[in-house]
Amino acid sequence: MALTVGLRPLTRALLRPWARVPGAALGRPAAGSGDGVRCFGSPRVLVEPDPAAGVAVMKMRNPPVNSLSLEFLTELLISLEKLENDKTFRGIIITSDCPGIFSAGLDLLEMYGRDPAHCAEYWKAVQELWLRVYLSNLVVIGAINGISPAGGCLLSLSCDYRVLANNPKYAIGLNETLLGIIAPFWFKDVLVNTIGHRAAERALQLGFLFPPSDALQVGIVDQVVPEDQVQSTARSVMAQWLAIPDHARQLTKNLVRKPTADRLLQQRDADIQNFVRFISRDSIQKSLHVYLEKLKQKKG
Numbered sequence: 001m002a003l004t005v006g007l008r009p010l011t012r013a014l015l016r017p018w019a020r021v022p023g024a025a026l027g028r029p030a031a032g033s034g035d036g037v038r039c040f041g042s043p044r045v046l047v048e049p050d051p052a053a054g055v056a057v058m059k060m061r062n063p064p065v066n067s068l069s070l071e072f073l074t075e076l077l078i079s080l081e082k083l084e085n086d087k088t089f090r091g092i093i094i095t096s097d098c099p100g101i102f103s104a105g106l107d108l109l110e111m112y113g114r115d116p117a118h119c120a121e122y123w124k125a126v127q128e129l130w131l132r133v134y135l136s137n138l139v140v141i142g143a144i145n146g147i148s149p150a151g152g153c154l155l156s157l158s159c160d161y162r163v164l165a166n167n168p169k170y171a172i173g174l175n176e177t178l179l180g181i182i183a184p185f186w187f188k189d190v191l192v193n194t195i196g197h198r199a200a201e202r203a204l205q206l207g208f209l210f211p212p213s214d215a216l217q218v219g220i221v222d223q224v225v226p227e228d229q230v231q232s233t234a235r236s237v238m239a240q241w242l243a244i245p246d247h248a249r250q251l252t253k254n255l256v257r258k259p260t261a262d263r264l265l266q267q268r269d270a271d272i273q274n275f276v277r278f279i280s281r282d283s284i285q286k287s288l289h290v291y292l293e294k295l296k297q298k299k300g
C-alpha cells in the first residue's frame with residue numbers, strides 16, 4: 001500500500017526512528033526468536049521480531065496510558081512502515097507495555113488549547129495510522145491487555161482479530177460522547193462493520209465501554225481469555241491466519257476493507273478541516289477542559 005506518512009519533515013526529523021531501545025539493545029533476544037535476533041524500535045514502540053515465524057510483536061510504551069500523542073503516532077507509523085516493507089514479516093501483534101492500559105486513545109492534550117495548524121497536523125497523523133493499520137497487508141492481531149477507549153478502540157477495531165484479557169477493570173468502546181465530542185464517520189464506519197448498525201448506534205450515542213463479557217457478546221472483540229493467555233492466544237490465532245496464502249488473504253482483505261477506507265481517502269482534507277473547525281469551537285474546548293479536570297480530580 002503506497003501511503004505517505006504525511007507528517008511535517010520537522011516532526012520526523014525530531015524522532016530517531018529505529019533508535020536502539022535501551023535495555024532491549026543490550027542483548028535481550030526477542031521471545032522465541034533464537035540467538036542473534038534482537039528487539040528494536042523507537043523510544044515509545046518496542047518491536048520484538050520472530051523472523052522464523054514471520055511475526056513481530058509491537059509493544060506500545062508511552063506511559064502512563066499510551067495516549068496517542070503526535071510523537072507516539074509518528075513512531076507507530078514508522079514501525080509499521082518498516083515492518084510492512086520487510087519481507088521477513090507476514091504478521092504483527094499489537095499489544096501494550098503499560099500495565100492495565102492498552103491505549104487511552106487520542107491524546108487530549110493534542111486537541112486542547114492547540115492552534116488550528118497543530119490540530120490539522122495531529123488529525124492527519126491519526127488518519128494515517130488508521131489507514132496504515134486498517135489496510136495493512138500484514139495480518140494484524142490485537143492482544144488487548146488493558147482498557148481501550150475511543151482511539152484505543154479504533155486501533156483495536158482496525159486489527160484483523162482481537163483478543164481481550166478477561167479482567168473486569170478492562171473495557172473497550174467508542175466513548176467519545178462521554179467527553180462531549182463525537183466519533184468521526186470513519187470511526188463509526190469501522191464499528192458498524194464490526195458489530196452491526198443497531199448495536200453501533202446504541203454504543204456510539206451512549207458512549208458504551210464494554211467490559212470483557214459484553215465486548216465478546218456484542219462482537220467488538222473476537223475472543224476473551226485469561227490475562228496470562230492473551231499473548232499465547234494471539235500467537236496461536238496468528239498461526240491460523242498465516243496458514244492462508246498471503247496473496248489470497250491480502251486481496252480478500254482489500255476487497256472487504258477498501259470501500260470503508262475509500263470513504264476517508266476521498267475526502268481526507270475535508271475531514272481534517274471538519275475536525276479542526278469542530279475541535280476549535282469554544283463549547284468543545286470547554287467540554288475537553290471539564291473532562292481533563294475530571295481525570296485530574298479522580299486522582300484525589
Ligand SMILES: CCCCC/C=C\C/C=C\CCC/C=C/C(=O)SCCNC(=O)CCNC(=O)[C@H](O)C(C)(C)COP(=O)(O)OP(=O)(O)OC[C@H]1O[C@@H](n2cnc3c(N)ncnc32)[C@H](O)[C@@H]1OP(=O)(O)O
Pocket residue numbers: 064065067101103104105106107108109147149150151152175176179181182183184274275278279292295296298299
Ligand atoms: C458536525 C461536524 C462534525 C465534524 C467531526 C469531525 C471530527 C470529530 C471530532 C473529534 C474526534 C475526536 C475523537 C477522539 C478520540 C479519543 O480517543 S479521545 C480520548 C478518549 N480517552 C478517554 O476517554 C480515556 C481517558 N482516560 C482515562 O479514562 C484514564 O486515564 C484511564 C485510561 C482509565 C487510566 O486511568 P488511570 O490508570 O487511573 O490513570 P489516570 O487517569 O490517572 O491518567 C494518568 C495520566 O494520563 C492522563 N491521561 C489519561 N488519558 C489521557 C488521554 N486520552 N490524553 C491525554 N492524557 C490522558 C491523565 O490526565 C493523567 O495525567 P496526569 O498524571 O494527571 O498529568
